Amino acid sequence: xxxxxxxxxxxAVLFAIGTxxxxxxxxxxxxxLSIEIMLNAVNLTFVAFGxxxxxxxxxxxxxxxxxxxxxxxxxxxxxxxxxxxxxxSLNPDAFTSLKW
Amino acid sequence: xxxxxPLFPFVGFLxxxxxxxxxxxxxxxxxxxxxxxxxxxxxxxTVWQLAGMSPEARAIEQTLYTWIASGDLNIALSFRVxxxxxxxxxxxxxxxxxxxxxxxAYMHDEVDSEFARYFSYLNLFASFMLVLVLGANFPLMFVGxxxxxxxxxxxxxxxxxxKSANDAGKKAFIVNRVGDYAFILGMLAIFAKxxxxxxxxxxxxxxxxxxETGFGILSLATLLLFIGATGKSAQIPxxxxxxxxxxxxxxxxxxxHAATMVTAGVYMIGRNxxxxxxxxxxxxxxxxxxxxTALMAGTIGLVQNDIKRVLxxxxxxxLGYMFLAMGVGAFGAGIFHLYTHAFxxxxxxxxxxxxxxxxxxxxxxxxxxxxxKELPITYWTFLLAAIAIAGVFPLxxxxxxxxxxxxxxxxxxxLLWTxxxxTALLTxxxxxxxxxxxxxxxxxxxxxxxxxxxxxxxxxxxxHGPGSGSHLHDAPPAMALALIVLAIGSVAAGWIGIxxxxxxxxxxxxxxxxxxxxxRVAGEATVSEAAAEAGEAAEAGHAALELTLMGVSLAIAIAGxxxxxxxxxxxRRIADNVVREFPGLHRLxxxxxxxxxxxxxxxxxxxxxxxxxxxxxxxxxxxxxxxxNGAASIVDGSAGVLRRLQSGSVRAYAGSLFxxxxxxxxxxxWR
Numbered sequence: 001x002x003x004x005x006x007x008x009x010x011x012a013v014l015f016a017i018g019t020x021x022x023x024x025x026x027x028x029x030x031x032x033l034s035i036e037i038m039l040n041a042v043n044l045t046f047v048a049f050g051x052x053x054x055x056x057x058x059x060x061x062x063x064x065x066x067x068x069x070x071x072x073x074x075x076x077x078x079x080x081x082x083x084x085x086x087x088x089s090l091n092p093d094a095f096t097s098l099k100w
Numbered sequence: 101x102x103x104x105x106p107l108f109p110f111v112g113f114l115x116x117x118x119x120x121x122x123x124x125x126x127x128x129x130x131x132x133x134x135x136x137x138x139x140x141x142x143x144x145x146t147v148w149q150l151a152g153m154s155p156e157a158r159a160i161e162q163t164l165y166t167w168i169a170s171g172d173l174n175i176a177l178s179f180r181v182x183x184x185x186x187x188x189x190x191x192x193x194x195x196x197x198x199x200x201x202x203x204x205a206y207m208h209d210e211v212d213s214e215f216a217r218y219f220s221y222l223n224l225f226a227s228f229m230l231v232l233v234l235g236a237n238f239p240l241m242f243v244g245x246x247x248x249x250x251x252x253x254x255x256x257x258x259x260x261x262x263k264s265a266n267d268a269g270k271k272a273f274i275v276n277r278v279g280d281y282a283f284i285l286g287m288l289a290i291f292a293k294x295x296x297x298x299x300x301x302x303x304x305x306x307x308x309x310x311x312e313t314g315f316g317i318l319s320l321a322t323l324l325l326f327i328g329a330t331g332k333s334a335q336i337p338x339x340x341x342x343x344x345x346x347x348x349x350x351x352x353x354x355x356x357h358a359a360t361m362v363t364a365g366v367y368m369i370g371r372n373x374x375x376x377x378x379x380x381x382x383x384x385x386x387x388x389x390x391x392x393t394a395l396m397a398g399t400i401g402l403v404q405n406d407i408k409r410v411l412x413x414x415x416x417x418x419l420g421y422m423f424l425a426m427g428v429g430a431f432g433a434g435i436f437h438l439y440t441h442a443f444x445x446x447x448x449x450x451x452x453x454x455x456x457x458x459x460x461x462x463x464x465x466x467x468x469x470x471x472x473k474e475l476p477i478t479y480w481t482f483l484l485a486a487i488a489i490a491g492v493f494p495l496x497x498x499x500x501x502x503x504x505x506x507x508x509x510x511x512x513x514x515l516l517w518t519x520x521x522x523t524a525l526l527t528x529x530x531x532x533x534x535x536x537x538x539x540x541x542x543x544x545x546x547x548x549x550x551x552x553x554x555x556x557x558x559x560x561x562x563x564h565g566p567g568s569g570s571h572l573h574d575a576p577p578a579m580a581l582a583l584i585v586l587a588i589g590s591v592a593a594g595w596i597g598i599x600x601x602x603x604x605x606x607x608x609x610x611x612x613x614x615x616x617x618x619x620r621v622a623g624e625a626t627v628s629e630a631a632a633e634a635g636e637a638a639e640a641g642h643a644a645l646e647l648t649l650m651g652v653s654l655a656i657a658i659a660g661x662x663x664x665x666x667x668x669x670x671x672r673r674i675a676d677n678v679v680r681e682f683p684g685l686h687r688l689x690x691x692x693x694x695x696x697x698x699x700x701x702x703x704x705x706x707x708x709x710x711x712x713x714x715x716x717x718x719x720x721x722x723x724x725x726x727x728x729n730g731a732a733s734i735v736d737g738s739a740g741v742l743r744r745l746q747s748g749s750v751r752a753y754a755g756s757l758f759x760x761x762x763x764x765x766x767x768x769x770w771r
Contacts (some may be wrong), residue, residue, distance in 0.1 A: 092750045
């Protein structure tokens with residue numbers, strides 16, 4: 001049986017990749033995809049813990065996270081489209097007018 | 101039953117105040133007059149009941165409910181009528197009714213809503229005045245006291261589009277406020293001393309005390325109350341508002357500023373006669389202030405040219421007489437003069453109102469003259485009232501004024517008596533100056549006229565020669581009725597107080613007597629009866645003196661009238677010559693001793709400067725606005741620093757979020 005630490009390492013790597021994507025990429029759609037990666041890294045952790053603890057709680061929480069992620073993707077993409085119509089750009093640095 | 105007396109006018113006020121706009125003049129005026137007549141009827145019944153009781157027990161009391169109960173303080177809303185209050189309610193409702201009826205004609209030129217407003221104020225005034233008189237304790241009297249002050253303000257400023265009327269109203273209100281402040285302090289002093297504010301309670305408590313020697317708590321309390329009275333009753337130093345109050349409609353001057361409200365101070369002292377007679381220091385002050393006011397106002401009245409102002413100064417002067425009487429302990433004489441004065445002064449004011457009405461707003465006596473033929477009713481009633489106030493036997497003013505002077509003399513205040521006698525001479529002179537200038541001689545148009553008095557004056561003067569104005573209308577029936585009744589009153593009102601010396605019984609004095617002594621306990625009565633008998637004996641001894649003094653005052657009155665006749669009818673040039681000889685004196689009197697200017701310089705201007713420079717420019721602008729603006733600029737400054745954090749960059753926000761989470765998690769992992 002694969003030990004728990006392997007799952008956790010994979011999920012930590014995935015989360016780090018997602019985080020790096022959020023900070024480094026210059027495209028809103030890619031950033032959204034990176035967020036999805038981060039969420040799925042967390043999902044992997046939950047499922048792994050659930051499996052090792054021997055109950056279904058981890059899987060249930062994963063379902064909730066997936067639901068929220070779907071909603072987030074829908075809203076996020078809608079916002080991206082609206083922003084693109086507004087500025088003809090997908091670079092997040094173009095959208096800095098919400099400041100003093 | 102007693103509560104009905106003030107309630108009727110109050111209902112009249114409510115109706116006219118709420119629905120007056122939609123009521124025609126005959127309804128709103130009629131209703132107001134009816135309310136007063138109803139109140140008069142109830143007053144008559146009440147006094148009838150009172151007269152049926154034994155003299156010792158003459159009092160009817162009605163307690164409606166407990167108004168304020170707090171610790172030791174227990175104030176009931178209760179009305180009490182005793183012989184003193186009985187005289188007052190009859191004067192207020194009786195003369196009040198006549199003046200209401202007079203007003204229906206006098207104010208007829210106003211539009212419906214203004215007419216109703218006028219009558220609502222007038223009814224409210226009557227209601228408050230009756231509360232003042234009937235209130236059985238200080239606070240309830242104070243309610244009426246303040247209420248009549250309010251109505252006085254409203255009615256002086258009735259023609260509120262005129263700036264001078266507004267100013268006069270404010271002046272009256274503010275000057276009264278000074279007195280009212282002292283009145284409140286006096287009430288507090290009495291409560292602190294006696295623990296009660298009920299008039300009878302105070303009277304019986306004070307009756308058990310010795311007469312105060314020196315200046316103690318009683319003197320302090322009564323002096324404060326008297327300062328309140330100087331405000332309401334226009335005595336030195338707070339009299340300046342009353343002459344200005346003549347800006348109001350003339351019937352108002354008659355009712356409020358001559359017959360009733362201004363006598364409230366005299367009434368208040370009469371109400372607390374026992375208290376005041378235990379504070380001889382205060383009584384001396386009252387007498388001196390009264391005499392000085394009488395003399396000073398009399399001299400000013402001698403040179404004023406506005407018909408109503410002469411009457412106003414005459415009122416101040418006569419009120420001075422009443423205070424003189426109060427001050428020498430002749431409470432009955434003071435109230436007697438109050439009662440007769442109400443008749444002849446109301447008659448004089450209403451007569452002047454009829455003159456002003458006939459001349460379409462002209463008030464300057466220099467533009468009158470020769471009105472005797474055109475306005476016979478006004479002339480004869482005015483003349484009778486003038487004779488009465490001058491103090492000619494056997495009209496009412498003679499008896500009351502003579503009683504005051506006699507009592508002053510008997511009490512040993514020879515100097516005050518001299519001032520009083522001198523004032524009597526002045527009274528006769530200025531009243532007949534007014535009569536002669538207004539009604540005798542030729543019609544004149546010589547004096548410069550204030551533009552607002554009547555703007556077509558220049559045209560009038562050119563188109564009518566001297567002696568013109570034959571088309572003048574005498575008083576209409578409603579006004580004539582009031583004038584005639586009051587003139588009869590001016591003649592006859594004094595006959596209930598004919599002194600013993602000339603075969604009368606002074607019924608009024610006997611009637612009022614119980615009101616000025618403490619409520620008696622059985623057993624004490626014999627002592628006071630003995631005292632009364634002794635007094636009677638002394639009075640018999642005084643009869644010769646009294647007759648002499650009567651002769652003197654009669655001679656003074658006739659001398660004054662003769663002097664006025666000589667100067668203003670026979671040798672008109674004398675008056676002008678005197679003015680030319682003593683221009684300084686004339687200007688001093690014409691400008692009312694510059695008292696208004698003095699007050700303006702010493703009180704009004706300093707307050708104005710302190711308010712403008714200190715309270716406005718410094719405290720309000722610097723301190724209050726500074727605190728508000730300071731709070732705003734602190735927020736502004738700190739926000740200027742903090743807003744730099746809001747760069748708008750999504751990645752920066754995400755980065756700070758990330759760092760924050762890492763730090764929190766790190767804390768929990770590594771602690």
